[in-house]
Structure formats: C-alpha cells, structure tokens
Amino acid sequence: MSWLHTMIVIPFIFALFVPFLYKFFTPRIHTGWFVFIVPLLLFLSLLKYIPTIAEGKTVYHSVPWMPSLGINYTTYMDGLGLIFGLLITGIGTLVVLYSIYYMSKHRESLHNFYVYLLLFMGAMLGVVFTDNVLVLYVFWEMTSISSFLLIAYWYQRKKSRYGAQKSMLITIFGGLAMLAGFIMLSMITETYNLREMFNQVDVITAHSLFLPAMLLILLGAFTKSAQFPFSIWLPDAMEAPTPISAYLHSATMVKAGIYLVARFTPIFGGNAEWFWVISSIGLITLLYGSINAVKQTDLKALLAYSTISQLGLIMCLLGLGSAALYFGYGDEATVYAAAILAAIFHLINHSTFKGSLFMVVGIIDHETGTRDIRKLGGLMGLMPISFTLTIIGSFAMAGLPPFNGFLSKEMFFTGVLNASQMNIFSMDTFGLLFPTIAWISSVFTFIYCMILLFKTFAGRYQPSKLEKAAHEAPLGMLISPILLASLVILIFFFPNVLSHYLLQPALIAILPIFAESGGIDVKISAWHGWNTELFMTLGIVGLGTFMYIYLKKWSGVYGLFSQRWTLNAGYDFAIERMERFSEGFTNQYMTGFIRDYVVYIFAVLIVMLGGSLWLFDGIAMDVSNDAPISLYEGGVVVGMIIAAITVPLAKSRLTAIIAVGVLGYLVSMLFVIFRAPDLALTQLVVETVTVALFLLCFYHLPEFRKATVPMRFKLTNLIISIGVGVIVTIIALSANSTRLFEPISSYFENSYDLAGAKNIVNAILVDFRGIDTMLEIFVLTIASLGVYTLIKLRLAGRD
C-alpha cells in the first residue's frame, strides 16, 4: 500500500468513526470539525506532489487485488488526476468548513451527512487516481450512490426523494453503459489497465468494437456530467443541502464525466466520431443550459442550469481539442491543444466561482429563508460581503475582467474560432455554427449572471415576504466563499503560475504526444490586442445588458413552449409506464403462494441439472466396481423408502413431519455406516433443529385438508417431484462413473501439509473453500434477518 492508496482509503476509514464522534461529542462539538481534518490533510499532502508532477513525472503503484482475474488495485497520478485530486480535497475542505456553520448541530442528523460526504470523497479520489478500469467503475458507482444518499438527505421531503431517484436512475444507467464499454475495451486489449490500453491505441482503433465501446463510455460520461438530454437530473438534485450542491453538483462529481472524457482522449481522440459527438453534445448542452437558466426563479435552480451549461462548454472544448491528436505533433496540433488547455483551465475556474456562488446562495437561503428571486431584493446594504462575493462570482461566470472566467471564456472563443477554420471532419461545412452558438449562449450566460446579481441584491427590499430579517452571515460561513472568490481574482492576475504547475502537466496527460516531443508552452494572458474574441465579449456585454433591461418584454417567449413535451415530462411518463409494466409483470408470477415458488425453484433445478448432464454427456452408470450391498444398508434403505412413501399418504400433518424426521435420521444412520462421522453429526443436529422449527410452524399452519387441491396442481406437483427425484438419482449414480471435473482427492492428500488439519472436511470448509463458507453464512444470516423482518413487520402492520 502506497501513500496514494492510503489517501483513497482514509475517507472510508474515517467514515467508520463519524457516528461515534457524533454520538459522544454532540452537541458540544460540531461533528464537522473532526471531519474537517480529513480533506485538509489530504489536500496538503497532495500539494506536495505538485513539483514532481510539474516536472513531467507520474506516480504509479500497484497492489494485487484479485490477481486471478487480472484485477489489480493500481493507482496512478498524472497532471489530470492531480488537478481533480486538488479540487476534490480543496473544495472538500472549504465545503466541510462551510457546512459546520450551515448544518445545525442541534437539528440535523450530522452523522449521516458526514458519512455520506466522506464516502463520496473517497470514491471520487478513487475515480481520479485509479488506473484499473474495473476499479474505476466501482468507485464511479460509489459516487453515484453517495450522491443519491446526499440528495435524499432530507428524505422526509417528497421532492428530495424524487430528485435522488432521478439522479440515481440516470447516472447508474450511464455507469452500467460505461462498464459495458470498459469490458469491450478490455476484450480488445486483453488488459484492464489504462496505461496498457494507451499502448495499444492502433489495435483499438482498428477493431470493430471501437465505435460501440466509445459510445458506451461517452454515455457514462454524459449522464454523470449532466449533458443534454441527460441533464434533467441536475436541477432536481438541488434538493440536497447547499454545501452538497456546491461540492458534488457543481465542483466535483459532475466533473467526473469530464474527467472520463479527458482520460480516454488518448485512446479515442483524433477520430471524427469522438470529435463530433463530444463537441456537438457539449455545444447543445451549453445553449440549452444557458437559455433555461434565464427563466428560473429559484437561485439554486438557476445555478444548476448554469452548471449544466458550463459543463457543456468544457465538454465542447475537450471535443474540439481532441482534433489535436489527428494532426500529430506540430503547429496545428498546438492550436487545438489550446482548446484542451482552456477546458482544464475553465474546469478549475468554474469550480472556484461556482463553488463560491453556491455558498453565497446558501447564505442567502440561510439568512432570509428563501431562494426565490421574486421575494428577494435590496440585500446590497444588508449583506455587503455576500454582495461583493456575488459580484466576483457572477462577473467571473459572465466572463468579465478582472476575473478568471474572462481568461477561460476568451480561450473558449479562440477554440471555437479555430474550429470554424478546421478543414477536417467536414468542419468546413458546419464550422461557423460553433462560434455562433457559443456566442448566443454566452449572451444568455451574461443575462442570468445579471439576474443572479441584481434581482437578489438590487431593487427593493421586501421584508414582508421573507421568513427572517435579512442580515450578514457569521464569519465562519463566509470564510470559504471568500477564499474561493480571492482565488477567482488571483488566477486572473497570475494564470501562468497555475498553467505551469497544473495545466500543462494535465494537458500532457490528455495529449501524450506532447510529452514525447518536449512539452508545450502556452502563455495565458489577459490582454491580446483588439482581436475577434475581445469584440465577441464586447458584443455579449452590449446585447446582454440590453436584453437584461428589457427582460420583462421578451421573457414571455418561454411560455410558448408546452410543458407537456419537456424532457422532464418524458422522464416522468417513462418512469410511470415502467412501474406499471413491471408491477403487472411481477404480479404474473409472484402469486404469493409458496407452492408456486417451490415449483419454480424445482423446475429450474430440473432444467439446469438435467440440461447440463445432457449437454456434457455426464450420464453414465457403471456398477461393476461397486461393493456388495450389506444387510444393514439394505435395511436402512428400505426404512427410508417406507418413510418417504408415508409422507404424501399421511392423513395428518404430524405423521408427515415425523416421517420426514425418520427419513432424515435414517440418512444420518447411512452416513454412520459409510464411516462419515462429520456428515452424520451434522445431519443429526440439523434434523433436531429442523424438527424443532417444524413443531413451531405446526402451531401456525391451517387445518390439514387434502381433497381441495385441483387436478392441475396435483399433476404439476407429480411431474416436478418425479423429475427432481430422477435427476438427483441420475446424478448420484453418475457421480461415481463420470469425471466431468477434477477429483477433490488432492484435498485429502494435502490437508495436513497445507492447512495443518487432520479433518479434511473442516479443512475444505474453512480453508480451501473458505470463500464458499463465508458466502454461505452470509446467506444464512440474510435469510434469518429476512424471517425476522417479515414476521416483525407483519406484526407491526397489523397493530
């Protein structure tokens, strides 16, 4: 275990202790203070990696996990992973600090909150630092699950549950598709390790599964990163507590899809499909998100749509930049690589300004009791610090100087302008669409930024509509957004420091061709003359201001679209239909009669065992080598047959139970005769406990009636029971004569040497086949819990 492994595991381990910390220290100390240490420690230790990574080195460790399946727990850190790691732990630290003041230690169940949060943190670190695709998938789904739990944190609310279910269904669906893509990739390359896949790009590109694998993996990325049309889950995810929205649903988790696309660019990049799918979906999402954000009245919903749109922007840039791989190393590649650089740059910027905006919205919600812009207004004088923070955040988002959003927005325009002059992938036909749509979306972005700022802080203060008298938040709550907002400004003035230490290593990780040829040096500067990009920005400010002022005049346009045909309505319709269908389908076979279920079980048994006996040609009966049957054995068997025949013919239930008992004890007698004391003992004790159980159940069973069973049931039962009997007999007889599998006699020979045990049966149980036994006791325990809950729940329901 390396330190990198340990870093991923720490949040999980710490999560184990959170409930105890909560129990012992609440309400004296807010649980968040303990949790705060974890991301802080991880962040500081990740900082130490920056010089190493900036020199172009990478960190790689591998620990065998399931070596027989080729699954190793391999961690890998390059520039891309490091940026994400820093975001996860850095924003995580700030969010935990913020949540200490946001989440009341008296009213909220903080232990749940922080356990889920730590689970998410660990899983997300796992996603970005893992090199094995299957391990990556496991961590990926864990982020979905922890997000589900966090959205449903206030599970008493119907909307929370709805939002949680929606996000879960959509992201897990994408995750499963991604898994299928991963499996295809590993079928092509015969490895689960990303590093090794990167060495076989030629093989992958030539393979027929290339396109399916690519599309499936993209499905995972798009669902996670809320790309159109999967974006519908993100606005509903805003039911989560605001620290969570700031952390998962704007800064980190929704960027996992971006990470995935960036991570797989070395494999898929440079292909027309990859280029087109990502850049066009990204562009559509950008437009869709920004247009929808303008009509929102809830501040968090507005931010949610703006997140969707910004994610689309980053996605689009990654798509455009992938063209660099088409050209190979050269001047043209450098031009498109700048788009990738802009993507990573904007990713960081977005996390800073959106994180601070979410936190400020949380403050507004916390201090006024509402997030509805129709009720808010005039908070400028009452909450001056929050106002300043919002100016910084929203101007950065709108792409104005002197904030970091301006730099990355300009770089985005450079990217789309370059793309419009591209002469590959039939871009010469559609090229002009890119700058046009980008520009229109940016106008809308500008408008919603102004809405966010002015509708909240300017205008008239309406205390009658607010639940609480508005006032500035406590200092502790303000620290995190202040830190983020100062980053927003710092990055504007010193972008090249960031670029040198973080962006360029990440760029090399995404476009490895630059690593071989001496790296790339991109200078980010705030001023680059009176060029097209600057004029585009000026146009946005002009038109945006104009449209914001006359917002009331044209916002009626939104009402023209019918609510019946939205994506959400489609989702709800599909869910409802699916529920009804599966309910109907389930009712078909879940009759509630144990009789039927037993029939299913035994029918499957007959088909599976009989079928495989047939297929593998396992039926063989050879009695020539058998020992002669002794008198005792014959006697016991005759007794067993009599007992067995008694069961179906018995007049009373008690007789039947006793007959079954006799059968069981006779079997153990047979074991004694064959000198299998272990089996005999087990059989005896099992029989004893079973009879006790039977007697208990006996009390509850209804009167024993015979004649009421219709003929059809009798016939089915007859067929099934004869079938099972025949199959089991054939297997028992054939077992001696066929050798379908390796004989287990090696256990007999080695048990004393390998396990130090003279009792082979036990050595097999606990050592050689230990996992089987472990799973068996799992099943046993789950079954007993099932019995317990079924009975207790029924009692509770009846009272």
Added chain:
Amino acid sequence: MKKPNDIILHAVTKVAVPIILAFSFHLFFSGHHNPGGGFIGGLAIASALTLLFLAFDIETVRANIGVDFKVVAAIGVLLAVLTGVGSFFFDASFLSHTFDYFNLPIFGKTELATAVLFDVGVALAVIGTSVTTILSISEDR
C-alpha cells in the same frame, strides 16, 4: 392458562444443557482434526438454547441470557470477513490461513491455526441465524 406441570423437563434441562454445551464446545474445537467444526458446534449450541427456550418460556430465558441473536449473527459474519481481510496485513490474498505449533503452559505442544478464528465466525453466524429464526417464528402469535 393452566401452568403445565413440566418439572421433569425443567430438571432434565438444567442438567442436560451444560452437558450439551460442553459437548458442543468439544465438537467445535476438535473440528480441526476430528469430526466437528464451526457449523456443527454452532448448531449444537443452538439446539441447547432451543431446549432452554422449550423448557422455560422465552421471556425467562431472555431475562437471563441478555443477548440479541441478530447481533450474534452479524458479529459472526463480520468476524469471518475480518479474518479474511486480516491476511492482507501479511501480504497474502483474501482468506489465506496459516498455522503453527506453540508450547503453551498447560496444554503442552499445541497447534494454533487462524482457521479457528474464521470457524468462530461461522459458529456465531450459525447460532445467531438459527436462534433468530426459531425465536421470531415462535414469538409470532
């Protein structure tokens, strides 16, 4: 309800249960080399408990043995898993066992095996499972 006259059952149970328990422990520990083991040992203990429950009523037994058998089952499963995980610390794969011979004060040369820890887990899970099942069904009136 008339209280049944079960004085013989009570008297026998009081003598029999310690014997059954002692025998079950023997079964459990001898499992490494002789017939027995976690599963049978656990079941035998469960049957001793069942006898107690049958002879005396559930409430009386529960007042004297204040154990939640659901928890026992959970502890058993956890123990079994943890023994498996434990092998990670010695750089071995999941559920690897080892054994060695030690000279203990009273027992003399004794073999100690990590498999026994796993077996304890199995036994606890079996006890917890069977007693939970029997109790929940019998309490269902």
